[in-house]
Amino acid sequence: MENENGLNKIDDRRIQVVTPGRDAWSLIKEITQGDYQEDAFYICDINDVIAQYKKWKMKMPRVEPHYVLAALGAGFDCASKEEIRKVLELGVAPSRIIFANPAKKASHIRYAAAVGVTTMTFDNENELYKIKRYFTDARMVIRIRYDDLSATYVLGNKYGCDPKTEARDLLLVARSLGIDVIGVSFHVGSGSKDNAIYAKAIEAARHVFDVAETLGFNFNFLDIGGGFPGGRSEDFYEISRSVNHALDTLFADSSIRVISEPGRYFVTSAFTLVSNIHSVKEAVETDAASGDPVKLQMYYVDVSVYGAFITVLCDEFYPPKTLYGHLDARKYPSVVWGATCDGVDKIAHNVMLPKLKIGDWIVFEDAGAYTLSIACEFNGFPPPNVHCVVDEDNWKLLRQLRTFPKGRFVVGKTMEDFFTELPASYIAEI
Incomplete structure (x- = not known):
């Protein structure tokens, strides 16, 4: 594909191998110094993903993460038939997948049955009747509600049964239908801010385990959901300590x-x-409080709240940073506007930035959660391309763990080479 400058767009299926020690900012500076790049882009640092995985396994070794990290041995949480299909195409065994959607279409249940994805969730009686009709051999997990009301996205108003007032009755229905229920799941909400909420939810799950035992079930599965913070400034230690203590105390088996x-x-x-x-x-x-006039610097960029920043509409904030230093150290009240013609398309309002000019670059860190996955192309503005990088050491690690298609990793090229797609002779295909 070509952009309006006649240059080929990035092939986001490839991963560029870089020398150790190259951080995202150094790569960004190299990319933006040339005249070949004006479109917005992501740097996806695979090294960071691997570091997060290692930290998870070190801090919570008993908890198996289910996310799209096939090469590292993770399992997979899928919400639909299409997500299951994509994961299976990676060569992942169906046993590593949980169909974690409590409200499933009949055709999706039939598909899961056909491909051997047996573990799935439910939170209501009608779902059990669907399972009885379309997939009697499914291994069901009862989803309970336990919300962190301070989370960025609270999910309990949509999914989950009450662990004390509803779970027992649902288990009785499952038993009457001959459906195998193997355990409990919960999700405290995406972007949880309460470090203690997981321990409280695990305690609620323990209650359901105990109720299930009195009904003749033999539970051996616990899904503690998501919501774990992953930003640069957020500390995972307190949450992991709370989870480990709750598991050691309540689920010692x-x-x-x-x-x-x-x-x-x-x-x-x-x-x-x-x-x-x-x-x-x-x-x-006009300042709302004082009534005084306020001069604003207005900056327009080629991303939008309908593309990379749709979560801004849900009150998430991505502080814009400037890429280079400025001679004038003063900062001014500023607005960063998105690319579309919609007046709602405001990425950042009343932020303090140095005075910028056309052609300057701004950077948004911690931009990986719910940006690309739910972006659209409103007004004809596509989501930014993704440029994936990994250092040589982690490249070798990944190749030891998994066989990748030829050409997936690219070495021996500069950033300018990568963005302008020089002839294939410059590429060492692995």
Whole structure:
């Protein structure tokens, strides 16, 4: 594919191998110094994902993360037939997949049955009747509700049964239908801010385990969901300590399998988004409190809240940073506007930035959670390309763990080579 400058767009299926010690900022500076790049782009740092995985395994060794990390041995949390299909195409065994959607279409249940994905969740009686009709041999997991009301996205208003008032009755229905229920799942909400909430939810799960035992079930599976923070400034230690203590206290039996669904944790800090300022103007607004006029610097970039920043509409904030230092150290009230013609498309309002000009670049860190996955192309602006990088040491690690298609990793090229697609003779295909 070519962009409007006649240059080939990045093939986001490839991963560029770089020398150890190259961080995202150094790579961004190398890319933006040339005249060949004006479109917004992501740097996806595979090294960061691997580091997050290693930290997870060190801090919570008993909890199996279920996320799209096939080469590292993770399991997979899928929400639909299409997600299951994509994961299976990676060569992942169906036993490593949990169909973690409590409200499934009949055709998706039939597909799971056909491909051997047997573990799935439920939270209501009607779902059990569907399972009885379409997949009697499924291994079901009852999803309970236990919300962190301070989370960025609270999920309990949509999914989950009450562990004390509803779980027992649902288990009785499952028993009457001859459906095998193997354990409990919960999700405290995406972007959890309460370090103690997981321990409280695990305690609620323990209650359901005990109720199930009185009904003749033999539970051996616990899914503690997602919501784990993954930003650069967020500390995973307190949460992991709380989870480990709760598991050691309430689920000491090591035969009980414990999994999780930590998508945000793995990708938040791995993605850095970079966008070019293509238009600038000054405007005057009236201060709501004082009534005084306030001069604003208005910056227009080629990403939007309908593309990379749709979560801004849900009150998430991505502080814009400047790529290079400026002679004038003063900062001014500024607005960063998105690319579309919609007045709602405001990425950042009343932020303090140095005075910028057309052609300057701004950087948004921690841009990996729910950006690309739910982006659209409103007004004809596509989501930014993704440039994946990995250092030589982790490249060798990944190749030891998994066989990759020829050409997936690219070595021996500069950033300018990669962006302008020089002839194939410059590429060492592995």
